[in-house]
Amino acid sequence: MDIKILKEEDYLESLRLSEYAFQYSVPEEKIPARLEMLKTHKLLGIKDNSALAAKLHIIPLAVYMNGEVWDMGGIAGVATYPEYRRNGYVKSLIAEAIAQMEQEGQIVSLLAPFDFAFYRKFGWEILSNVKKVTIEKMNLKFLSSQLGSVKRNTKATHCEDIEEIYRKYSERFSGMLVRDTKWWKEHVYDDQSQAAVFYNTSKEAKGYVVFNVKDRKMDIKEMAALDHEARVGLWNFICQHDSMVDIVTVNLPLHDPFPYYLNQPKIKIEVMPYFMCRIVNAKKCLDKFPFHREADPIFIHLEDPFAAWNNGSYLIGNGEVKEYKAKEGSQCVNPPKRGIRLTINELSAILFGYKRPEELYELGLIKGTKQEVDQFETMIPQLKSAFYDFF
Incomplete structure (x- = not known):
């Protein structure tokens, strides 16, 4: 064709x-x-x-x-x-x-799957989990009194402060989309959305929520806070809607601490996988990845049926990644027997921070000795994947 x-x-x-x-x-x-x-x-x-x-x-x-x-x-x-x-x-x-x-x-690719199993066949893997928190009106209880202020914005009055908060918040995670102003206005806001920005007493923008209020429901599409003062300020802003809404829903990355710090954290939380990721060029990803340099070198043997240039063996350690070139798309030249074996799916999950090597080994998805997997585990920094967008 x-x-x-x-x-x-x-x-x-x-x-x-x-x-x-x-x-x-x-x-x-x-x-x-x-x-x-x-x-x-x-x-x-x-x-x-x-x-x-x-x-x-x-x-x-x-x-x-x-x-x-x-x-x-x-x-x-x-x-x-x-x-x-x-x-x-x-x-x-x-x-x-x-x-x-x-x-x-x-060097990487993301997509929103209609079916996770379908795209796994082509090398994409789960990028992150999201949590949807549902709060009933009776649990809208203010936290300690909060200094600072909140300013509301719409698509028409969108400000750079929101973009800067998002950028700093995104750097805490792996996989968050880089946004420009055009993306904010065309993909984050809709015609009814508002964005409330929290400013501390020094007039520094430290957090925001993007939300809609309709039919006595407040739907918070995004919530990002750079410190606990901003978390409290944004939560108190949400509580100020207690006369207007019966239900509040909040969409968050799994690793965001909300609602742990609330006085009543026992509320409905739904966790589900969201978006998928794939490494397109393994060598470039491995070269850019911040491995812990003190770990002993280790071979990984990678299989990628849909990207022959990724197939092969890679020696990681001593501050560099050496690639053993693949032959005829699948077989490595004199591949060493030692090391761990995995597919592009597992490597994608590891480098984006969705799963750890030891977890994947326990699931039978990584092959090698326990010692080798432990060695690889020590190389990988503690990462947290997240994603808010849709395309």
């Missing part, structure tokens, strides 16, 4: 496929803006004669990884008309997308 990079004249047809596959409709007046947005994507498509049968979007983005910015390819809009399904079209598009991202220097 012939995979093509779609051109501007194909964008409307691509939009119609998305509408059909994902069962939504773009209002006529918003179609020009949607087509303009597609100019920032790379669209891969498969046609049946002149008709579009399947397509996939690659969005050039970036994520924060251990305090640095890594180029990332966001996979979105993967769709096929029903009459073309089960012909291997999506598999071919995904394989080509991985190759395209490698060529573009996007």
Whole structure:
């Protein structure tokens, strides 16, 4: 089958496929803006004669990884008309997308899965867990009186203070999206959203919530606090809505300390996996990753069925990563027998901070001796993955 990079004249047809596959409709007046947005994507498509049968979007983005910015390819809009399904079209598009991202220097990739098991087959793994906290009105109890102030914003009055808080908060985690002002206005806010920023007595912006209030429910889409003073200030702001709402829901990264510090932390908490990640170029990721340098060197033997350039053995230690070049896409030249064996899924989960080597070994997903796994464990810093966005 012939995979093509779609051109501007194909964008409307691509939009119609998305509408059909994902069962939504773009209002006529918003179609020009949607087509303009597609100019920032790379669209891969498969046609049946002149008709579009399947397509996939690659969005050039970036994520924060251990305090640095890594180029990332966001996979979105993967769709096929029903009459073309089960012909291997999506598999071919995904394989080509991985190759395209490698060529573009996007060393990792993220996507929102319709099915986790499906994308695991292609090397993506869970990026992070999110927790949704549901608070009834009777538990909206103020914490200690708080100095400082809160200022509300909308999309129209969006301020740089929110962006700076988000940037600092994101650096505490692995995998958070790098946002510019355009992304904030087009993807974080909707027409009803508000953002409340907490300022301490020194007029420093230290936290924010992005939220909607409707039908006696306060839905907090994001909450980010840089210190405990900001946590208290934002919680007290939420409590100020006690006459307006019956329920408050808060969407948070799993590792955020809310609601531990509340007077009544026994409230409903739902935890679920969210988004998936994949290493596109293993050597570049390993070179950039902040391994603990005092650990003894160790070999890892990596398998990646959809990115042959990743297959092979890597010696990690003494401040460097040495790659044993793969031969014929899968077999290493004189591979050492010692070391641990894993797939691109496990390596992605480890480098993003979702799972530890010892956890994956206990699950039978890493092969090697216990001593070797313990050795690899000591190399990996304590990381916490998180993700707020959707694309």
